[in-house]
Amino acid sequence: MMEQKELLKKIRLYLFDMDGTLYLGNRLYDFTIELLESLKASGRKYLFMTNNSSKSVEDYIKKLHSLGIESTREDFITSSQATAYYLKEHHPGKKLYVCGTRSLKRELETEGFAVTENLDEVECIVMGFDTELTFKKLEDVSRLLLTREGIPYIATNPDYVCPTEFGSVPDCGSVCDMIFNATRKRPVVIGKPSPLMPLLAMERSGFSAEETAVVGDRIYTDVKSGINAGITGILVMSGETTWKILEESDVKPHLVLRDASEIRDAIK
Numbered sequence: 001m002m003e004q005k006e007l008l009k010k011i012r013l014y015l016f017d018m019d020g021t022l023y024l025g026n027r028l029y030d031f032t033i034e035l036l037e038s039l040k041a042s043g044r045k046y047l048f049m050t051n052n053s054s055k056s057v058e059d060y061i062k063k064l065h066s067l068g069i070e071s072t073r074e075d076f077i078t079s080s081q082a083t084a085y086y087l088k089e090h091h092p093g094k095k096l097y098v099c100g101t102r103s104l105k106r107e108l109e110t111e112g113f114a115v116t117e118n119l120d121e122v123e124c125i126v127m128g129f130d131t132e133l134t135f136k137k138l139e140d141v142s143r144l145l146l147t148r149e150g151i152p153y154i155a156t157n158p159d160y161v162c163p164t165e166f167g168s169v170p171d172c173g174s175v176c177d178m179i180f181n182a183t184r185k186r187p188v189v190i191g192k193p194s195p196l197m198p199l200l201a202m203e204r205s206g207f208s209a210e211e212t213a214v215v216g217d218r219i220y221t222d223v224k225s226g227i228n229a230g231i232t233g234i235l236v237m238s239g240e241t242t243w244k245i246l247e248e249s250d251v252k253p254h255l256v257l258r259d260a261s262e263i264r265d266a267i268k
Contacts, residue, residue, distance in 0.1 A: 008266035017216030020239020025165035031261035051157035053128035079191030084111035100128030157191030193224035
């Protein structure tokens, strides 16, 4: 295996998960700003790559600004954007029922999709990380899946939990399991561990697989998406994953770091 510092210096494009990697909830890790500045100063590029579809890119720009990080739309690759890309490729023009936040609905509308709550008009279901979830949305999705044979059903991400300052809360994957228990239907999942987001990031940035790495705190989404895309998968132990989870995992990262500050130290 390539020596850790040598590998980190070889990477030119870093795809950072955010929650659990650069911050936790509303608490920025003390190394994050210096890490990002060091990457820029060295001529490297980074993108923020998140499965969290509860916030739009504009929401993330505002959140990072509140934490002291300036960013633009071009700095992000999100599961919402990847879902829009997938829908354009496979279900163009279809009217969507979105079990998600107002932000996710606006994001999809910005990409040209019509979003409706009229079940008679719905042609495709999109499930997101819905921090505005109601029982009516669960009932609507169940009704559509049980009464519309073959209706396209897409989930933005498979995460079971989202980390917070106090622990975890249920994420999109947990809600998809609720729907499965009622309908026996599973969605097409777009976000990490699918390779789509890393592949879109490389296409946009012009970097090769050998020059690109995913950095995140989850093996089953972050690291696996890197491995599935044929790029370096780096696990940081600053979020969800414990040493026990790592030991028991069939998927093994290329590198394991205490936290992302080790990247900063390697490229200095």
